[in-house]
């Protein structure tokens with residue numbers, strides 16, 4: 001459960017944990033100097049940099065493995081397609097996340113008395 005209803009990939013997402021809680025499974029690193037892009041599983045990335053690392057820090061520190069330039073664009077990858085090996089895992093996590101959202105949103109509505 002999160003601290004309250006959140007939106008997916010909105011402006012509130014600032015760290016690795018924010019993106020993981022928003023359902024992000026892979027993170028893309030796009031080089032600013034060449035066409036090279038790398039897609040990294042979010043758990044692998046969190047294992048390397050921790051949960052609280054801001055994305056702007058990742059973007060500043062990443063180095064392109066093709067051309068060697070430091071600095072890149074970082075973004076969440078699209079969700080896995082049905083034929084991808086992680087699709088079932090992602091779908092189960094999304095169902096749980098959406099259930100949490102609905103429960104929290106209903107509690108928030110009750111608290112408001114609307």
Ligand SMILES: [Zn+2]
Pocket residue numbers: 031032033034035036064065066067068069
């Ligand atoms: Zn590059």
